[in-house]
Amino acid sequence: MNPMQMFDVAGQTALITGASGAFGMVTARILAAAGCKLVLAAGNQEALDEIAAECEALGAEVTKVSARPSDEAACQSMVDAAVSSTGSLDILVVASGMNKVALINDMEPETFSSVMDANVTQTWLLARAASGQMKAQGRGGKIVLVSSARGLLGHPAGYTAYCASKSAVDGITKALGCELGPTGITVNAIAPTVFRSALTSWMFENNEKADTVRAGFLARVPKGRLGEPEDLAGPLLFLASKASDFYTGHILYADGGYTAG
Numbered sequence: 001m002n003p004m005q006m007f008d009v010a011g012q013t014a015l016i017t018g019a020s021g022a023f024g025m026v027t028a029r030i031l032a033a034a035g036c037k038l039v040l041a042a043g044n045q046e047a048l049d050e051i052a053a054e055c056e057a058l059g060a061e062v063t064k065v066s067a068r069p070s071d072e073a074a075c076q077s078m079v080d081a082a083v084s085s086t087g088s089l090d091i092l093v094v095a096s097g098m099n100k101v102a103l104i105n106d107m108e109p110e111t112f113s114s115v116m117d118a119n120v121t122q123t124w125l126l127a128r129a130a131s132g133q134m135k136a137q138g139r140g141g142k143i144v145l146v147s148s149a150r151g152l153l154g155h156p157a158g159y160t161a162y163c164a165s166k167s168a169v170d171g172i173t174k175a176l177g178c179e180l181g182p183t184g185i186t187v188n189a190i191a192p193t194v195f196r197s198a199l200t201s202w203m204f205e206n207n208e209k210a211d212t213v214r215a216g217f218l219a220r221v222p223k224g225r226l227g228e229p230e231d232l233a234g235p236l237l238f239l240a241s242k243a244s245d246f247y248t249g250h251i252l253y254a255d256g257g258y259t260a261g
Helices: 004-008 023-034 043-058 073-086 109-137 160-183 208-218 229-240
Strands: 013-017 036-043 062-065 091-095 141-146 185-192 251-256
Touching: 004 091, 004 185, 004 229, 013 023, 013 073, 023 036, 023 229, 036 073, 036 109, 043 062, 043 229, 062 073, 073 109, 091 109, 091 185, 109 160, 109 185, 141 229, 160 185, 185 229, 229 251
Parallel strands: 013 036, 013 091, 036 062, 091 141, 141 185, 185 251
Antiparallel strands: none
């Protein structure tokens, strides 16, 4: 067998939440180019239309869901949209979430709760809805969650909510990997560090502030550079494809060696 066939996801249905965000858009483009049928969910209609058009230009069949995974009903509706439009659900990528930064004595409890809800509870609800459908189909499936290097490492600049939430995503990944292993459903997480996106583009610029912040960060990155969207393509295809059938409960750090030091 050609080993490259193990990475083939053509014709499979992938649900991507947070499709209008940085990681979601990268994921959509990668899986569209790989031949997946896409169900893209996001609350930002304009950005959702834009990424959907990009994916259709790459030849993908695209279904749009204008919603955030705010509760159990919304999460189930996204899974139902995948099934009604394509007949199945093979891959779930949870790219939705948020970060709100404040030192602990400046952060309101409601703010902390909102980050935990978006990053932890909604991830759990999506995995619950998708795994139920995948178990009913009886042929396994792929669940890819989005963690962060901050799930492993702390940060001094007001990241208590974000770090706690991503540590919880790591815990969900490991627990579901154990729980769903017998069903043929794999559950893994990609944990990136700083990648080029609309939110981080300032760190890639050439000016005094960006140069200073970038130099301080890169001093702790063995690869000596920030991440690019294409750095996520290989890990994502691996975790979404048959190539990772024996891998579950893992957090894959896409960080240039940042967490190794």
